[in-house]
Amino acid sequence: MDFDLSEEQSILKDAVERLLADRYGFEERKRHMASPEGWSADMWDRYAEMGLMALPFAEDDGGIGGGPVETMIVMEALGKALALEPYFATVVLGGGFLRLGGSAEQKAELIPQVADGSLKLAFAQVERNSRFDLHHVETAARKDGGDYLITGAKSVVLHGDSAGKIFVTARTAGDMRDKTGIGVFLVDVNAPGVSRRGYVMQDGQRAAEISFDNVRVPASAAFGDPANSLPLVRRVVDQAIAALSAEAVGVMSAMHGLTLDYLKVRKQFGVPIGAFQVLQHKAVDMYVALEQARSITLYATMMADSDEDTERARAVHAAKTEIGRGGRLVGENAIQLHGGVGMTMEYAVGHYFKRMTMIDLTFGDHDFHLRALADAGGLMAV
Template sequence: MDFDLTEEQSILKDSLDRLLADKYDFEKRMKIMAQPDGWSGEMWNAYAEMGLMALPFAEEDGGLGGSPVETMIVMEALGRALVLEPYFATVVLGGGVLRHGASAEQRAEFVPLVAGGELKLALAHTERNSRYDLNHVETVARRDGDGWVLSGQKSVVLGGDAADHIFVTARTAGDIRDMNGIGIFMVDAKAEGLARRSYTNQDGTHAAEISLDGVTVPAASVIGDPGDGLSIIRRVADEAIAALSAEAIGVMEKLHALTLEYLKVRKQFGVPIGAFQVLQHKAVDIFVALEQARSITLYATMMADSDDEDERSRAMNAAKAEIGRAGQLAGENAIQLHGGVGMTMEYAVGHYFKRMTSIDLTFGDHDHHLRRLAERGGLFG
């Protein structure tokens, strides 16, 4: 199988790498993180001008018709730069709901705004008691004439503090863990009855706790079948795992590069510490973990747009299990080889390990997905 990038994909990769190298080194990132919003509006506009926001959307909806490979290229680059802008929340999560669940009229209205960088989205699905179970939804939606009224709480809504519209899942029927009876509702972030409490995650990104107290949603803002939203959420979650896996590859590449650089310049007993064989073995362990993770990420990327839910979700279980294991090994070894400096806020390697840890916990950690894969008889069981 040919894994080479096409000419257009290579241009995308090179252009984005140059932009981030010029505008997003570690010192600039620290300054951006200290801003009130915690991310850069200037960079957001630059991504939009490059067409990054439009990549995954169909051309007939106002996008560029990109595949999961283009998303992989972008997410790897964003991972290498530890980008703070809510691209994942808007384009991968919110954009995924639009692509897979919205009507033609809804896509025609909102996709051009997202593609132009004018509209930021978020997905509010996780709840305090849901852990990693996508079917656990306690937030309630009750009918009110032609519309709906939402009440409940959502937690760790990535990009939820910055979003203009939020996709909220709510139970329209059944018990809190039923597979059916889950709807998706597009809610204006300024809607009466919606409250947001924003905070900074350990990796520097932002999220929000969202409460809904009698929020009215018109029928036109319902996404798909109000009783079958879980199928959309599952597909979006699988695509999100593939995207996060790609971002993790970018993070691990930087962990490896920073560690090699440090081994060459840090001296002990008058020689670079990289001259010691035991430390060389640790650096090799990081490289091997990176390459193993890269292989499963390529597979997850190829499976991300598969219509076979069983095969697709198995691939994501395998990718998340391996990414989490490899990322933990790479991060721990990188910190150990750097010593105390690796844990300081002023040095980059600790920030990369924090992001790697956050990726592992998003949409299920490696233990969760390894258990799911074993229960299903393996990747090809």
Template sequence: MDFSLTEEQSILKDTLGRLLGDHCSFEARRAHLESAQGWSQPMWARYAGLGLMALPFPEATGGDGGSSVETMIVMEALGEKLALEPYLTTVVLGGGFVRLGGDSRQREELIPAISEGLLKIAFAHTERHSRYDLSHVETSAQRDGDGYVLSGAKGIVIHGDSADKIFVTARTSGNPRSREGIGLFLVDVNAEGVSRRSYRLHDGLGAADLTLDKVKVPASAVFGDPGSAMPIIQHVVDIGIAALAAESVGVMSAMQALTLDYLKTRQQFGMPIGSFQALQHKAVDMYVAIEQARSMALYAAMMAEEADEKERARAMHAVKAEIGRSGRLVGETAIQLHGGVGMTMEFAIGHYFKRMTMIDVMFGDSDHHLRSLGKLGGLLDVA
């Protein structure tokens, strides 16, 4: 199988690399982190100007007709520079819900706004007792004429502090753990009854806890079947896992590059510490882990649009388990080889490790996905 990029994909990778190289230095990132918004509005506009926002949408809806491979290219580049902008939540997750769950009117209304960078979206699914279970939903959605009334609370809504609209999972029927009876609703953050508590996560990204107090949403804000939205939700989360896998490859590659440079310049006993064979072995371990993660990211990109939900689930469980394992190895080794300076705010390596840690826990950590894969009988169905 040929895994080489097409000419258009290579151009995208090179163009995005130049853009991020020119505007996304570590110093610039620190300045954006310290701002009230926590990310760069000018960079967001540059992404839109480059066509990155329109990338995953079909050409018939005004998009660029890109595939999961193009998304992989973008996410890896963003990971390599620790980009702060809400691309994952808005374009990959939010855009995924619009693309897979929206009707023609909803797509016509929302896709142009996303493509032009005018609309920022977040996804609210985590609840107090849900942990990594997407189907554990206690937030209620009560029928109200043609629309619904939402009540409940969601936590750790990534980029929920700056989103204009938030996709919310809410239960229309059934018990709190049932896969049936879950709906997907697009809520305007300025709607009556919506309140947010904003804060920063471990890696510096903005997030919010969301409270819904009898929030009325019209029928136009319902995506998919309000009683059977889990297949759409699960598919979009799987697409998000594939994007996170690509981002993690960028993060790990940057950690390796920084570590190799440090090994070549840090002097001990009158020579670079990179000349010590024990440390060279550690560097090789990092390289092997990154290549394993890269292979899994490619696999995730190929399986992201798989129609068979069970086969897609097997793939994403395996991907997330391996990405978490590799990311931990690369991150811990990078910190160890840097020594004490690797833990300081002034060195980039610690920031990369923090982001890798957050990627691991998003949508389930490696242990969770390894257990889930075991319950499905492993990656390959040998029955």
């Protein structure tokens, strides 16, 4: 199997990495994080100019026609730069619902707005008691004539404070843990009854607590079958986890690179500390974990578009499991090998480890996916 990038993919990789290297240094990132939005509007416009917002959408829908590999390339570059912009929330999560669940009319209306950067999206799924279970939905969508009335609360909505529209999981029938009776609705944040409270997470990314009080949406706001949209949610989240894994590879790569540089310049007893064999072994352990994470991420990326739900889920569970394990190993070693400076807010490596920790917790941590993989019979079921 050929894992080499095509010429077009190589050009995309070089262009994105060059943009971020030129304009997204660590000091610039701190300034972006301190801004009212918590990210750079200028960089967002540049992403749109490069076509990154239109990347995963079909050409017939106004996109560029890229696939999971192109998304992987962009997400890995964003991970290396610790980028703060809501690309994952808007293009990967929101865009996933548009691509996989949108009608022709919904795509025609919304995809051009996403592609030019004017519309930002978010996905409101987590609830206070849901843990990592996508089917635990207490938010209700009650039919009222030709409309739905949505009532409930969602937590940790990634970039929910800057989104113009939010995809919301809400229950149209059944009990709170039933796997049927779940719908997905696109809600305008300015609709009566919507309230938001934004905040900064530990990794510098933004999130929001959002409540819905009898928010009226038309039936046309539903994506997929309002009575059975859990398969759509699972497919979008599977693709999102593959993209998150690619971002994690970028984060791990940056931590490994920073650590190697530090081992070469930090001296003890008159020699660089990288000359000590025990520290070389630590660096090798980091490299092995990085390459294992990269390999399983490639596999998950290749499976992301698969119509075989079981096989796709196995690949995603395996990727998230390895990312969680390897990311922690790389992060802990990076902090330890840097010594005291690795713990400071003024040095980048600690911020990378914070981002790595939040990636592990998004859509299920290492333990959650390891159990799910075991229940599925392993990566290659026999």
